[in-house]
Amino acid sequence: MSPPKPRPGVLDVAPYVGGLHTVEGVSQVIVLASNETPIGPSEHAIRAYQSASRVLHRYPDGHATELRAVLGRHFGCDKDRIVCGAGSDEVIQLLIRAYAGAGDEVLYSRHGFSIYRIFATGVGAKAVAAPEKVLTADVDALLAKVTDRTRLVFIANPNNPTGSYLPTDELQRLRDGLPEHVLLVIDAAYAEYVSRNDYTAGIEMVDRHDNVVMTRTFSKIYGLAAVRLGWAYCPAAVADVLNRLRGPFNVNEPAQLAGIAALEDTKHIAASQAHNAKWLPWLATTLGGLGLTAHPSVGNFVLAQFPDARGAEEAYAFLLTRGIITRKMGSYDLPDCLRITVGLENEMRALAAALGEHLGRS
Numbered sequence: 001m002s003p004p005k006p007r008p009g010v011l012d013v014a015p016y017v018g019g020l021h022t023v024e025g026v027s028q029v030i031v032l033a034s035n036e037t038p039i040g041p042s043e044h045a046i047r048a049y050q051s052a053s054r055v056l057h058r059y060p061d062g063h064a065t066e067l068r069a070v071l072g073r074h075f076g077c078d079k080d081r082i083v084c085g086a087g088s089d090e091v092i093q094l095l096i097r098a099y100a101g102a103g104d105e106v107l108y109s110r111h112g113f114s115i116y117r118i119f120a121t122g123v124g125a126k127a128v129a130a131p132e133k134v135l136t137a138d139v140d141a142l143l144a145k146v147t148d149r150t151r152l153v154f155i156a157n158p159n160n161p162t163g164s165y166l167p168t169d170e171l172q173r174l175r176d177g178l179p180e181h182v183l184l185v186i187d188a189a190y191a192e193y194v195s196r197n198d199y200t201a202g203i204e205m206v207d208r209h210d211n212v213v214m215t216r217t218f219s220k221i222y223g224l225a226a227v228r229l230g231w232a233y234c235p236a237a238v239a240d241v242l243n244r245l246r247g248p249f250n251v252n253e254p255a256q257l258a259g260i261a262a263l264e265d266t267k268h269i270a271a272s273q274a275h276n277a278k279w280l281p282w283l284a285t286t287l288g289g290l291g292l293t294a295h296p297s298v299g300n301f302v303l304a305q306f307p308d309a310r311g312a313e314e315a316y317a318f319l320l321t322r323g324i325i326t327r328k329m330g331s332y333d334l335p336d337c338l339r340i341t342v343g344l345e346n347e348m349r350a351l352a353a354a355l356g357e358h359l360g361r362s
């Protein structure tokens with residue numbers, strides 16, 4: 001007799017470690033650890049969420065019909081090829097479960113978002129990391145790692161935690177260099193923050209090719225991380241596969257209603273974009289002024305590099321004593337870095353003052 005054993009790969013997973021939201025002994029914290037919007041959700045989304053409390057005894061619309069229709073109109077997508085999930089994490093996991101298994105390879109970029117590796121490992125596949133150039137995905141290096149076992153390639157664009165992005169022509173070159181049977185997944189979680197004319201979230205690439213999927217989230221600029229809502233825009237065959245595999249009611253009703261309201265509140269989105277456009281460069285410049293390397297970012301966060309791992313660790317600990325929570329980057333192989341989310345003005349000024357005090361002293 002032997003006890004139940006999970007499938008190969010499961011016990012190889014190093015579980016995801018999220019950012020902190022509390023500090024023991026500190027009542028007023030400044031949370032800059034999880035790339036959440038400091039502006040919060042739209043008031044309309046909050047009201048829509050509350051309205052769902054009266055129908056909690058009913059199952060949600062298992063097809064997210066209205067939400068997909070609004071998404072389709074808002075982004076110019078075919079609503080029939082949109083699949084919603086409990087966060088884009090769920091959609092990413094479904095893609096990996098559907099297209100990879102034991103012995104297969106899932107390719108990502110060395111400092112790419114860690115969820116790809118976690119889910120790939122969990123299905124028994126091999127997560128293969130391609131080297132980067134200056135903390136940016138390298139198309140040639142990715143293509144060089146493709147083998148006949150490769151099933152999916154994940155690219156977060158822009159990438160978390162580095163903040164870097166691949167311009168449209170490079171993304172297209174990556175797709176064109178892949179064998180047709182390899183699925184390219186473009187994770188555009190931060191697309192709303194990017195204001196570059198050589199950037200694409202990937203919608204028209206999905207429309208043009210049978211092996212490109214784009215994933216999006218309501219957790220970032222829409223301020224709905226708690227409700228867990230994300231979606232994928234897919235070729236028809238991939239949408240069909242995800243719809244077979246997903247749970248029949250995988251997106252709850254409060255999330256669907258809040259998501260619709262959040263999409264329609266374009267004023268709120270514009271205000272969040274404007275806030276970030278002002279404070280992202282301010283944060284980068286301020287970190288630079290303190291002698292740190294602020295890696296160029298087009299998201300709502302900055303990767304700050306210290307002279308060494310000890311410097312990053314000490315700054316992290318000092319900031320915590322001031323109730324300021326940033327994100328350590330050891331799990332991304334960047335132990336000399338902290339990732340810092342753009343916060344409110346007073347939060348940014350408090351961070352700058354605390355870091356200045358710490359670095360001036362050491």
Ligand SMILES: *Cc1c(COP(=O)(O)O)cnc(C)c1O
Pocket residue numbers: 035086087088089090113156159160187189216217218219220225229230
């Ligand atoms: C935050 C983030 C997501 C969003 O995940 P959700 O499950 O939708 O909350 C996806 N991809 C990247 C790269 C992210 O940073």
